[in-house]
Structure formats: C-alpha cells, structure tokens
Amino acid sequence: MTTVIREYDLLQQINQGKGTDLIKIIKLNIPLKVRPFLEEAGGLAGFTGKFFAEGFRPRYEFQEFIRQCFIIGYKSLPLVGLTGFIMGLVLTMQLRPNLVQYGLESALPGMVGIAIVREIGPVITALIFAGKIGSSIGAELGSMKVTEQIDAMEVSGTNPFKYLVFTRVLATTLMLPILVILSDAISLYGSYIGINIRGATSFGFYWDEVFRNLTFGDVMPAFVKTYFFGFAIGLVGCHKGYHSNKGTEGVGRSANSAVVLSSILVFLIDLISVQITDLMGLN
C-alpha cells in the first residue's frame, strides 16, 4: 500500500512539473557507463521529434533550403564522384583475380554492379558525406551557437530551428540519394575502366551486363535507405551543433562527434535495411 502511495506522489510531482525525485531515483538505478549513451539517444530522439513537430508548420525557409541543397548536394558531388570512381575501379581490379580463378571473369560487370548499387555506393557515399557534410554542419551550427548567432536569429523573429535545422536536415535527406545515384553511375564507369585495364569489353556490352544482373529488388531498397542515411547524417550534425558546448573546443567536439555518430548510424540503418529487405523478400 505504501509503495502505491509513494508512486502516486511521484506521479503527482511529475504532473506538477517537479519530476526531479523520480528522475533522480531512475537516474541512480542506471549504471554509470550507460547514462551518457541513454542521454545521447534521448537527446537525439527529442531532436527528431522537434524536427517533425516544428518543421512542417509554416513558415517555410525556402530560400535557405535551396541554398543548403546547393551547398550540401551540388558542392559534394566532386568529392563523392572521385571516391565513387576510385571505389568502382579498385573493386573491379581486386575482384578480378579471384573471378578469373573460377573462370567467372564474364560475371565481373554484373557482380561489381550489384555490389556497387546495393551496398558500396550507398554506404561509401554516405560515409564520405557524413565526413564532409556532417562535420561541416556540426561545426557551423556549433560556432553559430557559441557566437550567439542562433540567439540573434531567435531575436530577429526567425525560428532558428526551422531556419537552420529543418532546412539542413531536409537538404541532406533529399540530396544524399541523388548523390548516391550519381556516385553509383560514376563508380560503375570506374569499374568499366577497371575491366578494360586488363580486358576488352565494349561500353554497350558492359552496361547491358550490369543492368541485366540488376533487379528491382537491388535498386529500390538501396535507393530508399539512402534517404534514411541522409536524414540521420543531417539530424546528427544539426543536433551536435545545435547543442554544442560553449567555447571553441565545443565546436570541434560537435563536428567530431557528429561524424562519428552519424557514421555509426549509417551502419545501423544499413543493418536494419538489410533485415527489412530480407523480410520483404526483395533479396
């Protein structure tokens, strides 16, 4: 009976906005090492909730969104294209000796095509993107936070969350898939060159081979997951920057942890997506 009353009291306290006691009790029962992780997860979840709660109400910062799309999407293309090209070329040259051993050299375009479209293209591009954009968003918002620019925006009658966070997260979400598609194409071209270093395959035949081996189930899940990659990278970058600690050191740490956390999330999403694809029977 007493415990019930105590719980009731605690609930009352929470309802009155004085949840400190219960939170303290819960806090004390969580192992020390787990706490930062839970705090992080909770913070990110709250940030995600805010994104959906605030972002889709007017007014929309369309100009800023376009500007961010340009910076985040278009300006990342050279980097993503270069790494994609090299990946395609290297992957082809690494796979070739093994395939030749089994007399499967002719399967090279199809195999590389599937590897690039399903996994290597999306994940490598997302990681490069996390490194470039995640860190730059983290550092940019971090320094804006530290130098009170975010406060200044708030004072100037602008919702900084909408102006800074929503536009950026939306831009990363929409731009990464496009980057991945273009990177895939460049990667496959790199692979074509890789094949022609030691063999001779016509351009037309190579592409026919690639597409012949690809199915809808290869392309679509890979494409859809890149939206989640983009969303995670943008969200983590903004979260880390937006909640940056005071001081220039805090800015650096935001940028760094944005890259680390978003890279981990990319792999987690990849893991989940492969399971879902499997369950949907698209594998």
Add this chain to the structure above:
Amino acid sequence: MAIYPEIKTHRLKEHLSEEVVRIRGLKKSFGSNKVLDGFDLSLYRSENLVVLGKSGSGKSVLIKCIIGLLEADEGEIHVLGHSIPELDHEELDQIRVKLGFLFQSNALYDSMTVRENLEFPLRRHWIVVTQDQVDQMVREALENVGLGHTLDMMPIELSGGMRKRIALARTLILRPEIILYDEPTTGLDPITAGEINELMVSIRERYKTSSLIISHDMKCVRETADRVVILIDGKCYAEDSYDGLSRSKDKKIRDFFE
C-alpha cells in the same frame, strides 16, 4: 520615416508607460546554482541604465530573460507593458521588434555579407517591404555607424570594432524602443571602446531609445550611464548615479571602482 510602420502593441495603463521594462522578484537558477535570486529592476523611457556586475554574476542571464531567450523560473518581467513569460511565440516576436539586442560576440551571421546581415531582421519582421526600401534602410543604418563602404564584405573580413558597429547597425535597423547591450565594449581596445560608447550615447540622443547596458567596464559605465544598478549575488545590491556610487564607502561597491 514612413518606411518604419507603426506596429500596434497593446499598451497597459498610463502610469506604467514610462516604465518600459519592469522586473520584480526575478529568479533563475541552473541546477543548484542560483544566478538570479529575486532581482528587481525598472528601466524608464529614454534613459541609459547600466547593470554592473562581475563576470558570471548573471547579467547576461538577466537580459536574455528580458528578451525571452531564457525562461525565468519565477518573477515578473514586463516589457512595454507586456508580461514576457505569458506571451506565445508570435506575440514575443512582435515585442522583439521593439527590442534591440547587441550581443557580446556580435552574432553576425558568418555565411552572409554585411548587407544580408542587416537585411535579415528586416525581412523576418516585415514581410511586405520593397527591395528599394530595404536597400535604403540598410544604407542608412550603415551610415549611422560610419561603415557605408562595407556593404558587400563578409563579417570575417572586418575588424572587431567594425563588427561591433555592424552588429549595432543591425540592432538599430528596426528602430527599437529599447536596446539591450550585452557587454558592448568587452574585448575591444580602449579607443574603439570609446567610439562605441559615443555611439551608444548618440543613439539615445537621436532616437530617444531606452538602453539597458550590461557591463563591467567602468569607462563604459562612466561615459554612458544615467543610472547604475549593481548586481551582486543575484540581487540588486545598489542603485544610484555613477557619481553617487563612486562616492560610496561600501566595500563591495568600491571593488568595482578600483
């Protein structure tokens, strides 16, 4: 002046209208650290009031509570007759048009040119303003602070003093009734700081604004203050003119003057 439209704000009773900012029993704490503990303050029309306090004494917290960047734990804050804690976001934005805020770190947007920095609050607060009007207002604001030539420069290309003046121009562009200065001379050399002090005084002369200046720079206090409030331990410790306080025998007050 026609391009600055009159914004209708609800006015309270006549006897309060002279008191543009009224703070009573303000409390704010971060964790167990009580930064403000029952602070009282009144800012009257067209006066320059300096809040003097040591670093970390909660001066910045005070003005951030006034403009609604921070939420007070307890106490009343009235700005131009409106109770800040009770306003929703939109109403707060309307009040903020009448409130200028000069940030300690200037808070110029790094990714924008000076022109865009100045245009930013204009475009935000009044959606219907023609490009010509915007250009005119930007030019006027820049000339007010003597930096008309920096129009298309990036903030990073400017010196600290210039940035402070651009920030001031951005604060002034909306013609606020009240300006909150957060340590306006911190980090500037004495000559530049002197120029900023002069600007603050001349702004008051020209636009009849009321100013709340947060500072611990005694030169700034002496040159700008009509009245000084000393903030110690989260409370209003003393309140007088600069001369009055400088004659005080109180140990804690003397600390500021030596």
Add this chain to the structure above:
Amino acid sequence: MATKKWDKLKLGLFVLAGLAALIFALFMVGQNISLFQSSYSLSARFRNVGGLKQGNNVRYGGIDIGTVKKVKILDDTTIQVDMLIKKDMDRIIRQNASAGIGTDGLIGNRVVNIFPGTSDSPYATNGDLLSSKLKVSPEEMMETLSKSNRNIAEITEKLKFTVNRINSSEGLWKVLNDTSLAIGLKRSLSHIEKAAGNAEWMTGDLTTIVGDVKAGKGNIGKLLRDSSIVIDMGETIGILRKVAGEADQLALHLDQFTTGMDQEIQRGNGTLNKLLKDTVMAGNLSRSLSNVEKGTAEFNENMKALQHNFLFRGYFRKKEKAHMSQTQSP
C-alpha cells in the same frame, strides 16, 4: 544575384541528372532489354532446361553473344527458350546450328550453347528456331563417364579375347609360317594389344575419378566445368568399338581362313600359296588387317588428344614414369 541564379541552375541540373539516372536505371532494370546494342531473336526447344532462366547467357564457341529473353512452356514436353542475340552474330549463326544447355563454371549458372552448323546452310534470321542438343547435367556427365568406363572395359575384354584366340590358333601360325601375311597379322595383333592396354589404363583411371567424385572427394568443380571431356570420351569409345569390331572381323576371317584351308588340304587341291593369293578369303583377311591398322592408329591419336585433358593427366604421367623406369632399368 547573378551568381545565385547560376547556383540555382547548377542545383537544378544536379537534381535532374540524379533523377534521370534513377529513372533510367529503373527502366533498364524493369525491361531487361539490351538498349545499348541492337540484337535479334532466336529460339530453341528443349524437353528439359535444367533451371535455365531469363537473363542467362547465350554462348557461341564459349563467347557470350546474348541472353535468354524468355523461357516458356509450350506443352507438356516442350519448353521454348527465346534468346536475344547480338546483331553482328547474324553473319555467323546458320539455320542448322544447334542449341544445347550447359553449365557455366563452378556455381552452375545455366547457359545456352549454340553449336555451329554447316556452311551450306543459310544464315539464321530473326525468329528462327534452332534444333536442340540434349543438355548435359553434372549427374548425366557422371553417368556417361561411368558408362563409358564400362564400355571401354567390355571392349577391352573382347579385344584381349580375340587376340588370345588368334595367338593360340596353332594351325594358323603353322600354315602362315613366315609369309608377309604373318608379319602383318603379328603387327596388327601387337597394335591391338597396345590399344587394349591403353584402354585398360584409362578404365582404371576413370574408375578412380568417378569413385572419388561420387565419394565427394576430388575436384568436382573441375570435372563439372569441362563438359568437353564427355564429347572426347564418346569419340574415343566409338573408335575403340570400331577397333574391336575390326578385330572381331579379323578373327572371323582368320577362322574362315583356317577352316577353308583345312577343307582345301583335305580335298587335296591347290597349294597354300594359291590360297593365300587368290581366294576371297585372303582378300577379306588383308582388308581386315588394314582396317585394324587404321582403327588402332585412330584410337592412339585420340588417346593423345585425351592426354590434354586433366582427367587423364595422372594416367599419362604414370605411363611416362613406367616408360622411364623401363628404359633406365636394363
């Protein structure tokens, strides 16, 4: 402001390029057609396609020349395979070319192999139906190998028996004495013996291989990969069988010869010489001898070809070793 417009344009191009690539990819994936090179269509009908499906390769002389467009069931025993063939093959594939289903490499992707026809036939055109060869599955290949093995063993036995029979016919040798016929006969017999010996080695080897593969040992991959061995083996067995037939013929003729000779001697007319020169029997006999000669030569020729096949490498190495030790020991 001009730069901003330019930026927007670039962003627009970027987004459009991405979308175009995606739509194009989805289109290509969905259609499964050769957009990059022109092609024409050929068909073939099979009883069993062994898991062949849309998208598998079509080969001509081991070169990829197209893909399987569709596999459809015509009736309870006929399955039609439609293939898309590269356009430039229409100057190569003839109407009497045949199609077979084979296995590609270790992982066992099915392929359609097109075998050349004869040059007197016109070129195949769009929509033509090619005749089909039975496909060889790994199981069937194993089956063929062990059957070949049994055949070889059987024929070898027969050969040995014949050789023995001829050798042991004392009367014959007495009569032949040292005539040229006797020398020819001896040479033929030694050739037959050698061929039989070769064949015996081969059966031994095959038994080991088939046994190993069935027991899961040995390189099944290599075995399955090289379906040419089945063809080679078939040919070799054919020749061996021919040799055996010739040898049989030879023995028969020799039998006739000896009985004829006995009769002649009993009758007391004609001499041995006359008999050897003029009779039909003698003619038959010498024809038999030359046939045996040809057959064994062909068989040895084929054994040489098989030498290049890994399956018998062990055998030929053994043989070489044996030869070496023989030449060294005396």
